[in-house]
Amino acid sequence: MPKAIRVYEYGEPEVMRYEEVAVGEPGPGQIRVRQTAIGVNFIDIYFRSGAYKAAQLPFTPGKEGAGVVAAIGEGVTGFRVGERVAYGSAEGTYAEEVVINAGAAVHLADGVDDATAAAMMLKGLTAEYLLHRTCPVKPGDTILFHAAAGGVGLIACQWAKHIGATVIGTVGSAEKAELARANGCDHVILYRDEDFAARVKEITGGKGVRVVYDGVGKDTYPASLDCIAPLGMFVSFGSASGPIENFNLALLAQKGSLFATRPTLFTHAGTRATLDSMAENLFGVVASGAVKIPVHARAKLADAVQVHKDLAGRQTTGATVMTP
Template sequence: MTKAMVVHAFGGPEVLSWEERDIGQPGPGEILVEQAAAGVNFIDVYFRTGLYKPASMPFVLGKEGAGTVVALGEGVTSVAVGDRVAYSGANGSYAERLVIDADEVVKLPEAIASETAAAVMLKGMTAEYLLRRTFPVGPGTVMLFHAAAGGVGLIAGQWAKHLGATVIGTAGSAEKCALALEHGYDHMINYREEDFVARVLEITDGKKCDVVYDSVGKDTFPKSLDCLKRRGLWATFGQSSGKLPDIDLSILNQKGSLFATRPSLFGYVSNREEREESAGALFDVIASGAVKVRIDQTYPLADAAEAHRDLEARKTTGATILTV
């Protein structure tokens, strides 16, 4: 048995139910992980509200976490009992214990604490694929990153600066802008006080950006497109402000033969090899000191509903974790 945060019906944070569940023993190819912490992400909100549909109801919320292997199923050789591991993309991390496919986890190096891994796996690997594979940034790249003070944004700002890019960000308060400037951003725009398109034009002397990374969705469309150079790329990878409207693709032609993509982490780490490569790059950049991980909010796992309320109210910065 384990205690877990279960969703029986879609809705607000109040639908989260802290209850006991029988998870059984790991089967062939599976492991049992005793959790140290679970990460909190907007994708959890999407599943809780029903914007994204789970495979079945009821279900345990959560997509990332870290802990210690306490039992092995038949045939598992990639990890051993006692190994510290982390994962992103698997279902059910809001739990004290979790049975998971062994291929879903990566081993943690000594330099990475379990709490750090729980905070950074989904967000950090998202930053990795965006900056290194969706649009590989480097010296000379000019980029705009919305929600710069969020969990992905603070990692992406530092990593992009480490790669040599000029990094512009947006956030919704002076405090969040100041925080992002401490984490790699060259320029910050308070979107509540300034027109971010006009400021991008000013910052770039009218040349605009090579790429816009946009997890906000409804509130930043179509203005994100106006920040792009001819043949620039709009990478829309989330919708924290609401679902995007149906888009007439001719707008990309009208605004400069633009490219657009709607990527997700799971399209970039669909197998064990890709997962280990992405996580390895993330762990290396953290261990080097180039990227520092901020865990700004910590809640007991049983208080996950409060964490969701704060996340949706945009009261959070950096990473948020639930501790067991």
């Protein structure tokens, strides 16, 4: 019987149990995948801890992975048994085998290996919608990306640089600063040592940036708003340091008639046509070599507890991939 990580109660990493589970046959619109690589993301921590609530307890965490189609449910026409697939918005991927909605899966391009796919689907598609859909970045724009050495950050900063933007990134250590510079950042700010809003104003000659992409949350708000040029945009797409509480709408007026949005991948990738278009854009930029997907840590699925400890402790850069 295949194994999976199961969470019976919300809490610290130790609540995750590695045990045998029965994997049913795929229902209408579903496929069963024998996974070869599993992506790890901050959203998995939100669900495990209870910051986000699962549909029911117990549950298996995980949104991202890659593998081979093992069985196909009724009405599924786009996939065949034996094909390689990847996904970034599935459910329950911390498992050897998983049944997912076919709508979450895309065909995996030949030039992309399974570990790279599992490392880039959620993070890469997030970077895609942030840079191309939420606030489309144009050549000549100056942008600020928080946590530039994180999983989404390293992909997004390379991609924004490739588009032709000037990229300012914030990081938490000198090592991460070097990594960010090597992955598209023109300017790197050590947010623990410097006032990042003041530095952004300095770098931009007082103008500010067109957009701030903020996956950090509590620790960077409201200072992020002080970095934005009038009529610019604040894009809050995550809360690694805790959620932004009591968001004050009036601040947007005071700081220069700013726009603010809280997008998610699941809304952006909600239709087959859009998901395919996003994946094609991502695979294209990776296949061309313009964006490299850094897999900095590999672990066994059985070691998920330690993987979560490392991610939550800001010990990781780039992507972590687990294998069954």
